[in-house]
Amino acid sequence: MSKQATLPVTYTVISDFKEITKMRLSLSVVFSSMAGYLLGAETVDFTILFLLALGGYFMVGASNAFNQIIEKDLDALMDRTKNRPVAAGRMSVNVAFAIACLFTVLGLGILYVINPQTAMFGAISIFLYTCVYTPLKTKTPLSVFVGAIPGAIPFMLGWVAATNNFGIEPGSLFAIQFFWQFPHFWAIGWFLFDDYKKGGFFMLPTGKQDRGTATQIIAYSVWTLLVSIVPAFGFTGRLQLSIVAAIIVFLLGLGMLYYAIQLYKKMSVQAAKQLMIASVFYISLLQIVYVVDKFIR
Structure with missing residues (x-):
């Protein structure tokens, strides 16, 4: 009987x-x-790879925990987020803050063990x-631009973890994921438009589900496609891409661009x-x- 009684509590802790x-x-x-990391490492060190995975998880977990503390009242207004632990009242702000601080210390500490530059970017x-993206979400669509910066750091962070160096290679990885985030998050902002509106969030570049937003989604999809094949032309140092791989990446980009154009044509959720x-699928397969x-190679 007591075992059955603890199951819901255990489930809640895990789900929270x-x-x-x-x-x-x-x-x-x-x-x-x-x-x-695998792209940057000359010899794969599985200890570093494990530390990067662990530190990266804590780093993102910390950011998300702080975000949910700041937005708890707004989260409670939206269907997508109203069941989050802080917004729903299952977890106190103090507990969430303690978790966020612990994750920050653990994440940055683990990344520092890899090398100081990795911890700095973390x-x-x-x-x-x-401190910047979260407060801006209720004030301006430019929040997506700011949010694309931390969102683009992980891909390049792995290279920095492998080399303890920031140069053209991690900069190129950053650019790929930076441009990709605009069509990705604007697509989310489009189909969750009504829900975001309840929380007062401005996510679409024009503020509306209109042709202007759809046009910008197409433009950034094109930029993403072009930036993604640049390593095939020998301009990006040790970060290289074979012709075959570049063709595959280009075709994947055309697939994403196709759906961006379909959004422009259909203007639908x-x-x-x-x-x-x-x-x-595009960014994962890339x-x-x-x-x-x-x-x-």
């Missing part, structure tokens, strides 16, 4: 941990940083996400969802292609 850290998002960030990411899904290409 997943919610406060946004586990799926955090794991995607870990995946990006590990891909960046700290910049947490600061921009928490369904088209925005399809673009969002396509963008996730990273896999980059890594596989390095090791088979």
Whole structure:
């Protein structure tokens, strides 16, 4: 009887941990940083790779926990976020703040063990996400531009972890993920427009689900596609891409661009969802292609 009684509590603790850290998002960030590490490492050190994954998860978890503390009242207004632990009242602000601080210390401490530059970029990411991006979300669509900076750091963070150096290579990885975030997050902002409106969030560049927003989504999809194949032309140092891999990445980019154009044509929530899904597949497959290409060249 007592065992059955503890099951709901255990489930709540686990589900709340997943919610406060946004586990799926955090794991995607870990995946990006590990891909960046594999691209930058001349010899793969699995200890460093593990520390990067762990530190990266804590880093993103800290940012998300701080975000949910700041936005708890707004989260409670939106269907998408009203069940988050702080917004729903299952977790106190003090507990969430303690978790956020602990994750910050653990995340940056672990990244510092790898090398100081990795920890520095981790700290910049947490600061921009928490102190700049989060407050701007209710004030201006430019918040997406600011949020794209910490969002683009993980891919390059892996390279910095592998080399203890920031140069053209990690800068190129940063650019790829930076431009990609605009069609990705504007697609989310489009199909969640009404829900975001309840919380007072301004996510779309024109503030509306209109042709102007759809046009900008297409433009940034094109930029993403072009930046993603630059390493094939020999301008990006040790970050290189074979012709075959570049063609694959280009075709993947055309796939995302197709859904961006479909959104422009249909102007529908369904088209925005399809673009969002396509963008996730695009960035994940791009990273896999980059890594596989390095090791088979």
